[in-house]
Amino acid sequence: MSARRPVAIGGPGARVLCDHRRGMRTAHNFVLVIWPRALVLAIATVALTGCPSSPNADAGDAMDAELPDTILAPDVPADMFRLPDGPPPRLPDDRQACAARNPLRQPYFGDLHVHTTMSFDAVVAGTRLRPRDAYDFARGRPVALPPYDAAGGGGRRSQLDRPLDFAAVTDHGEFLGEIRMCLDPASPGYLDGVCVRLRETPLGTDLFAELGLSLTQPNPMRVRFCQRQPGECLRELRDAWQETQDAAESAYDRTSACQFTSFVGYEWTGTTGASNLHRNVLFRTRQVPWTPVSYYEANTPQRLWSQLDTLCLRAGFGCDVLAIPHNSNLGGGTIFVPRADDAMPYDRAQAEQRARMEPLVEIYQHKGASECLVGWPSPLGPADEQCRFEALPSAICTGRPTDPPDCSPLCGPGVVGGFGSVCPSPNDYVRGALTLGLQERARLGANPFEFGLIGSTDTHNGTPGNVSERTFPGHMAMVDDQPVEQMTGRPGRFSPGGLAVIWADENSRDALFDALRRRETYATSGTRPIVRFFGGWSYAIDLCTVPDLVSQGYAHGVPMGGVLPMRASMTSSPRFVVQAFRDPGSTPDAGAQLAVAQVVKGWLDATGPHERVYDVVGNLNNGAGVDPATCALTGTGSDSLCTVWTDPDFHADEAAFYYVRVIENPTCRWSTRVCTAARVDCTTLPATDPFAQCCHPRLPRDIRERAWTSPIWYYP
Amino acid sequence: MSISRQPLVHFALLGAAIFGVAAARDRIRAHHAARGVDPHVIVVRPELARALRTEAARRNGSAATPEIERAAVRAFVDEEILYREAIALGLDRGDPIVRRRLVQEMETILRGLDARSGPDDRELAAWVSAHRERYVQPARVAFRHVFVSRERSGRDGLARATALFAALDGSEIARGAGLGDPFVVSADVPMESEREIAAAFGPAVAAAAMRAASGRWLAPVESPSGWHVVFVRDRMESRVPAVAEVRSRAAEDFRVDRGDQAFAASLARLRARYRVQ
Numbered sequence: 001m002s003a004r005r006p007v008a009i010g011g012p013g014a015r016v017l018c019d020h021r022r023g024m025r026t027a028h029n030f031v032l033v034i035w036p037r038a039l040v041l042a043i044a045t046v047a048l049t050g051c052p053s054s055p056n057a058d059a060g061d062a063m064d065a066e067l068p069d070t071i072l073a074p075d076v077p078a079d080m081f082r083l084p085d086g087p088p089p090r091l092p093d094d095r096q097a098c099a100a101r102n103p104l105r106q107p108y109f110g111d112l113h114v115h116t117t118m119s120f121d122a123v124v125a126g127t128r129l130r131p132r133d134a135y136d137f138a139r140g141r142p143v144a145l146p147p148y149d150a151a152g153g154g155g156r157r158s159q160l161d162r163p164l165d166f167a168a169v170t171d172h173g174e175f176l177g178e179i180r181m182c183l184d185p186a187s188p189g190y191l192d193g194v195c196v197r198l199r200e201t202p203l204g205t206d207l208f209a210e211l212g213l214s215l216t217q218p219n220p221m222r223v224r225f226c227q228r229q230p231g232e233c234l235r236e237l238r239d240a241w242q243e244t245q246d247a248a249e250s251a252y253d254r255t256s257a258c259q260f261t262s263f264v265g266y267e268w269t270g271t272t273g274a275s276n277l278h279r280n281v282l283f284r285t286r287q288v289p290w291t292p293v294s295y296y297e298a299n300t301p302q303r304l305w306s307q308l309d310t311l312c313l314r315a316g317f318g319c320d321v322l323a324i325p326h327n328s329n330l331g332g333g334t335i336f337v338p339r340a341d342d343a344m345p346y347d348r349a350q351a352e353q354r355a356r357m358e359p360l361v362e363i364y365q366h367k368g369a370s371e372c373l374v375g376w377p378s379p380l381g382p383a384d385e386q387c388r389f390e391a392l393p394s395a396i397c398t399g400r401p402t403d404p405p406d407c408s409p410l411c412g413p414g415v416v417g418g419f420g421s422v423c424p425s426p427n428d429y430v431r432g433a434l435t436l437g438l439q440e441r442a443r444l445g446a447n448p449f450e451f452g453l454i455g456s457t458d459t460h461n462g463t464p465g466n467v468s469e470r471t472f473p474g475h476m477a478m479v480d481d482q483p484v485e486q487m488t489g490r491p492g493r494f495s496p497g498g499l500a501v502i503w504a505d506e507n508s509r510d511a512l513f514d515a516l517r518r519r520e521t522y523a524t525s526g527t528r529p530i531v532r533f534f535g536g537w538s539y540a541i542d543l544c545t546v547p548d549l550v551s552q553g554y555a556h557g558v559p560m561g562g563v564l565p566m567r568a569s570m571t572s573s574p575r576f577v578v579q580a581f582r583d584p585g586s587t588p589d590a591g592a593q594l595a596v597a598q599v600v601k602g603w604l605d606a607t608g609p610h611e612r613v614y615d616v617v618g619n620l621n622n623g624a625g626v627d628p629a630t631c632a633l634t635g636t637g638s639d640s641l642c643t644v645w646t647d648p649d650f651h652a653d654e655a656a657f658y659y660v661r662v663i664e665n666p667t668c669r670w671s672t673r674v675c676t677a678a679r680v681d682c683t684t685l686p687a688t689d690p691f692a693q694c695c696h697p698r699l700p701r702d703i704r705e706r707a708w709t710s711p712i713w714y715y716p
Numbered sequence: 717m718s719i720s721r722q723p724l725v726h727f728a729l730l731g732a733a734i735f736g737v738a739a740a741r742d743r744i745r746a747h748h749a750a751r752g753v754d755p756h757v758i759v760v761r762p763e764l765a766r767a768l769r770t771e772a773a774r775r776n777g778s779a780a781t782p783e784i785e786r787a788a789v790r791a792f793v794d795e796e797i798l799y800r801e802a803i804a805l806g807l808d809r810g811d812p813i814v815r816r817r818l819v820q821e822m823e824t825i826l827r828g829l830d831a832r833s834g835p836d837d838r839e840l841a842a843w844v845s846a847h848r849e850r851y852v853q854p855a856r857v858a859f860r861h862v863f864v865s866r867e868r869s870g871r872d873g874l875a876r877a878t879a880l881f882a883a884l885d886g887s888e889i890a891r892g893a894g895l896g897d898p899f900v901v902s903a904d905v906p907m908e909s910e911r912e913i914a915a916a917f918g919p920a921v922a923a924a925a926m927r928a929a930s931g932r933w934l935a936p937v938e939s940p941s942g943w944h945v946v947f948v949r950d951r952m953e954s955r956v957p958a959v960a961e962v963r964s965r966a967a968e969d970f971r972v973d974r975g976d977q978a979f980a981a982s983l984a985r986l987r988a989r990y991r992v993q
Contacts, residue, residue, distance in 0.1 A: 584918030
């Protein structure tokens with residue numbers, strides 16, 4: 001474990017609030033968050049083994065001694081399988097032109113963060129769906145979730161009432177091969193200790209803890225079997241990666257109907273020191289590198305980018321790729337740090353590389369929102385209360401005296417960051433990072449954090465877009481299939497996750513990927529409101545009465561994700577067109593009305609960074625509500641909102657970003673439905689009851705679903 | 717798949733499987749003896765030597781000299797010797813990598829070499845027709861709409877929409893330009909399916925547009941955000957695409973299906989030969 005370097009960079013907002021001390025406890029907390037049931041066993045395991053400094057090496061000498069060696073000829077070189085020299089062969093990647101093509105663009109809804117049984121954490125939890133099943137689900141076909149009956153049938157039926165337009169299966173790039181090896185009786189690793197433990201400890205607990213721990217090591221090593229026989233593990237990895245690609249290919253509609261787009265992708269799962277650095281890697285092309293670049297090949301984000309650069313972008317076989325960080329709320333002060341691997345501040349080229357490789361951030365998913373740190377005061381007024389939206393406890397407990405009382409055991413001396421963190425940095429959040437980006441641009445002339453926003457689910461059930469609060473089946477197979485499990489511990493604070501929305505000309509890989517690159521995207525917390533956001537200098541002030549608002553929006557400015565063009569005159573202030581329509585709903589889910597559209601502005605002046613939230617149209621406190629007992633809605637809101645907003649505080653010499661947050665009227669949160677179904681009565685419920693969290697004062701009864709758009713930037 | 721394109725590999729492995737890859741020296745000898753072949757004789761035909769020479773020269777970037785040929789043949793022979801000795805020692809037996817490779821190859825063979833070359837046009841057409849549900853493409857309409865916002869009009873919205881419809885009824889599509897309130901997607905909507913329309917307009921407008929006759933204005937239809945006066949300009953009926961449009965996907969589906977059937981049947985036959993104790 002290396003000592004953590006200080007990260008006080010980029011001005012007053014960038015302080016890390018707590019003394020992050022690293023240790024084995026950190027890694028156990030990582031397990032805690034992902035998989036609460038593993039906690040007791042994991043602690044017991046480590047207590048017995050006494051905190052091994054290299055958990056990979058503990059793969060069990062005892063196991064090896066007891067089990068037959070599967071290698072018959074030890075003198076034969078183990079590494080019998082190597083990747084071919086040179087890039088993969090070119091594959092045909094053409095398609096028909098789409099019948100539906102609209103130069104004024106359509107909103108497409110999808111999910112770019114999906115785990116299946118090929119992910120190590122999902123498979124040990126009992127997830128059975130494969131990538132093909134996940135794409136089937138995304139396209140509206142029903143699937144069965146565990147528990148299954150003795151014959152492997154049955155299960156809980158799940159189906160989307162509105163299919164998705166696009167999805168990417170993003171299984172963990174780490175252990176793709178190991179998992180496959182351990183589940184194939186013909187594999188030489190099948191009887192290796194690591195595989196026996198995967199199959200034979202309860203739900204794979206023991207192995208899960210070990211694999212999770214290995215991802216927290218700064219210099220990770222693969223499990224012993226794969227160190228001894230790297231070729232065999234590589235072969236399995238190739239096999240799994242091929243399945244990922246084949247599933248994406250067969251789901252992609254290459255006909256003119258353009259009904260569904262898939263992307264080949266995976267998750268890079270670096271969790272150094274238990275701080276979440278995870279990225280989803282997404283390919284535009286059918287052509288992808290021979291294997292995913294995982295934490296084992298690239299143990300820092302910078303190395304990930306340069307390897308993707310070498311193996312994809314500059315490999316000369318037509319490969320294109322980008323990466324999307326997520327759960328910066330668990331970043332422990334490390335995810336948006338403008339320093340290179342050598343701890344030196346970014347130079348301009350490094351800042352540009354980061355912006356090029358990571359044009360987007362996933363702001364919302366089942367493990368909470370990453371918009372802004374709860375309780376972080378703005379110099380111009382009170383803290384933004386909306387930062388509490390679906391915040392994990394880590395975002396609520398800041399380590400300051402003003403914390404709620406029940407934070408104290410969670411956040412104090414010796415408490416660590418990241419997955420174990422209850423003491424995050426404001427820069428772990430999108431708003432802090434966008435602000436830091438302005439400062440970096442002032443320093444370097446390039447903004448490393450010039451990113452747009454998407455949401456997704458991070459489902460570990462293999463069910464993309466399964467975001468309804470009405471039908472939340474849990475997040476990870478047998479870990480939280482029961483209502484009482486969903487309400488135990490931190491999972492009570494989880495949610496079904498969100499969606500990615502892309503404004504594109506048509507539903508094809510190229511059109512969607514182009515839009516991701518230009519950041520013409522927004523995130524939702526799971527519902528489907530439709531939001532336009534344009535910025536420019538010359539919009540008519542009455543544009544909201546003009547039928548061709550959209551074409552005017554494009555003609556005289558930039559859409560969400562853009563950078564404002566040069567000013568037309570020295571005196572003007574920028575104008576922003578904000579247009580939001582309620583989720584038009586589906587037959588079972590009517591969709592809620594809208595309450596308010598807000599512009600969140602962050603800017604830099606001589607005294608440092610500032611932020612402010614403007615209610616630009618609608619009314620957050622419109623009196624609408626929801627009855628938690630029946631989930632019936634009360635009060636009214638708006639079916640659509642539109643305004644042309646001129647920044648009243650604009651100064652031409654101050655760099656700024658603007659993004660829109662659209663907030664719906666309240667509806668019942670999934671946990672309220674679960675608690676109601678369990679007939680929980682908070683007046684009589686003992687504190688020890690498994691459903692006690694139903695009555696926790698900080699567990700929200702309702703949810704104000706919302707959308708966050710990509711920002712529009714202004715640079716002097 | 718690359719292996720599947722190498723019938724020689726299949727042939728060799730099929731032979732190996734049939735004659736006992738897991739056999740020991742005596743079985744190999746018996747086999748060779750039965751065919752009148754000496755297991756210690758390695759035949760290098762002239763055309764093979766020529767191919768080895770050409771390939772070696774190409775790789776070395778040199779002329780195809782007799783020295784090159786000798787070296788290439790020697791390398792080939794050495795490898796063959798090692799292979800035969802390994803078989804004779806039974807090294808293939810119990811080696812899980814060899815085992816899995818052979819199992820995979822056997823499965824590939826049982827799936828049928830024929831399936832990889834098919835289907836022909838007639839078979840493909842029959843396949844697509846028999847599995848219409850897999851390939852059917854939804855009906856689509858292209859339309860223009862005039863939007864009346866409930867937010868802007870309040871209680872008067874329906875009256876406004878009805879008045880707009882009265883003014884437009886019977887007129888050309890062009891008359892609808894520049895009327896109404898701004899909607900969140902463009903007034904002219906390209907060829908979209910019901911599901912695509914519903915994403916922005918909600919289910920009611922989508923269903924109405926799909927039902928509507930082309931070439932005239934429809935009475936206002938209510939959506940979650942207001943009222944829409946719709947003119948369907950063009951439509952495409954739901955259809956099973958021409959075989960040519962889905963050729964690669966349908967051919968792959970066909971081959972997978974044929975392979976599944978062939979494999980299941982062959983495996984059933986093989987199972988009957990074995991007894992589990």
